[in-house]
Amino acid sequence: MNDHQLGTALRRQVLADLERGLASDGRRLQALVGDYCGDSQGALLPALKYLVMTPACGHALGQQPPLPADPRLLLRLQQELNSVFTPAICARMDAVLRGLLALPEQAQSPSAPDAPDTAPARETPLDTPPEPPPMAPVPAAAPAPSGQGLVAALGFLAGVLAVGLAGLIGWLVLNRQPLPLLPQPTSSAPAGSTAPSSDAAAPELAPPAPDLQQAVLGNAIATVQQLYSDLSNGNGEAARQLIGGGAADQFDLAFFNQFQRVGVSDLREIGRSGALVSLQGVVTFVYPDGTTQSESRSFVVDTATQPALITASGFNQVLKARQ
Numbered sequence: 001m002n003d004h005q006l007g008t009a010l011r012r013q014v015l016a017d018l019e020r021g022l023a024s025d026g027r028r029l030q031a032l033v034g035d036y037c038g039d040s041q042g043a044l045l046p047a048l049k050y051l052v053m054t055p056a057c058g059h060a061l062g063q064q065p066p067l068p069a070d071p072r073l074l075l076r077l078q079q080e081l082n083s084v085f086t087p088a089i090c091a092r093m094d095a096v097l098r099g100l101l102a103l104p105e106q107a108q109s110p111s112a113p114d115a116p117d118t119a120p121a122r123e124t125p126l127d128t129p130p131e132p133p134p135m136a137p138v139p140a141a142a143p144a145p146s147g148q149g150l151v152a153a154l155g156f157l158a159g160v161l162a163v164g165l166a167g168l169i170g171w172l173v174l175n176r177q178p179l180p181l182l183p184q185p186t187s188s189a190p191a192g193s194t195a196p197s198s199d200a201a202a203p204e205l206a207p208p209a210p211d212l213q214q215a216v217l218g219n220a221i222a223t224v225q226q227l228y229s230d231l232s233n234g235n236g237e238a239a240r241q242l243i244g245g246g247a248a249d250q251f252d253l254a255f256f257n258q259f260q261r262v263g264v265s266d267l268r269e270i271g272r273s274g275a276l277v278s279l280q281g282v283v284t285f286v287y288p289d290g291t292t293q294s295e296s297r298s299f300v301v302d303t304a305t306q307p308a309l310i311t312a313s314g315f316n317q318v319l320k321a322r323q
Contacts, residue, residue: 007099220277220301223308244311261286275304293322
């Protein structure tokens, strides 16, 4: 099924669950979208799991009737995704959201493909006027001069091309002469060396951009690691300083107190939008009896704040059951 049909199927299942009295729990909804996503929608799974945990989605489910076909609600859900995921993912999610809200699927305009067909139709009358050139052979009495004229024209064109080619080669040779000066240190050479030196300096300014991106990623990873360190040590006040309002319900200190130790590892970047960095990692819970359980979890970190804040988090799947 396509993306719009995926949204329609999710809507049908969610409404059926609500009619049976099942609560719209975030983790249950994340498992639901995982069941419905086929191979072609695998790239949309992180966005769907993030969406069902947002306050905007909870508001839509709590309305009467749930998930109303309201374009304003569509815009709000789109804004939730645009701040975290790439434009390509958000474009596909637009079709999913329309199906989820029972809004019609946007159809591509049929006029665009037809445009190329109209152009040749109008050009066909213009292609016929070139036919008069066959009338030029009317003076067929002079075939020999026309052949000589063609030879003369070709000879003239060959001469022009030869002169032009010679000039081009000479220009290239002249412009290659300053190249040996590039490895030499800056000196009092005239203006001829200033252009190469500026060209050589330009690539040296490019490396800071990847360094800055790496620093932003390192800040996001360090924030998530520090959060789990504070939770594992029972430092609730320090942990709250790293959690934004949208993720507060995902990190209840009373829940983490039941474990002997909690840690996070294998954090990697899965998306970025400005200062917002999306991460995915492995969370390991160690119980007092020594048993452990591991699960995959996603995080959204706003690195524009000081300190950086975890603004969203969602459970993905259990990697290793308790044992």
